[in-house]
Amino acid sequence: MKNRSRQKIAQQRIKKLFQEAEKRAKQGRMDLANRYVEIARKISMKYLVRIPKEYRMRYCKKCHSYLLPGKNCMVRLKKHRVVIKCLSCNHFMRYPYIREIKEKRKNK
Numbered sequence: 001m002k003n004r005s006r007q008k009i010a011q012q013r014i015k016k017l018f019q020e021a022e023k024r025a026k027q028g029r030m031d032l033a034n035r036y037v038e039i040a041r042k043i044s045m046k047y048l049v050r051i052p053k054e055y056r057m058r059y060c061k062k063c064h065s066y067l068l069p070g071k072n073c074m075v076r077l078k079k080h081r082v083v084i085k086c087l088s089c090n091h092f093m094r095y096p097y098i099r100e101i102k103e104k105r106k107n108k
């Protein structure tokens with residue numbers, strides 16, 4: 001089906017945008033990172049594809065800022081949940097525990 005392959009392409013683009021956003025955020029270019037998040041969200045809405053779980057945690061649900069731990073968000077692990085606080089708008093987000101974050105923290 002044509003729609004299916006378009007959605008697949010859209011999903012790949014979203015993935016790339018978030019990878020790019022991460023790179024820019026680490027370079028201190030939050031303005032660019034935020035713009036990539038914006039584009040990714042637009043693609044997700046236009047093609048009705050979900051932003052993958054690991055990337056949905058990378059931006060604020062409220063103000064849509066790209067979130068870089070230690071820079072503009074605080075990440076806390078509570079029992080089986082990850083609590084992320086956006087420092088741009090003070091919005092709290094809670095997610096089920098994801099192993100990847102734990103490993104990232106270990107490496108630091």
Ligand SMILES: [Zn+2]
Pocket residue numbers: 060061062063064065086087088089090091
């Ligand atoms: Zn926010």
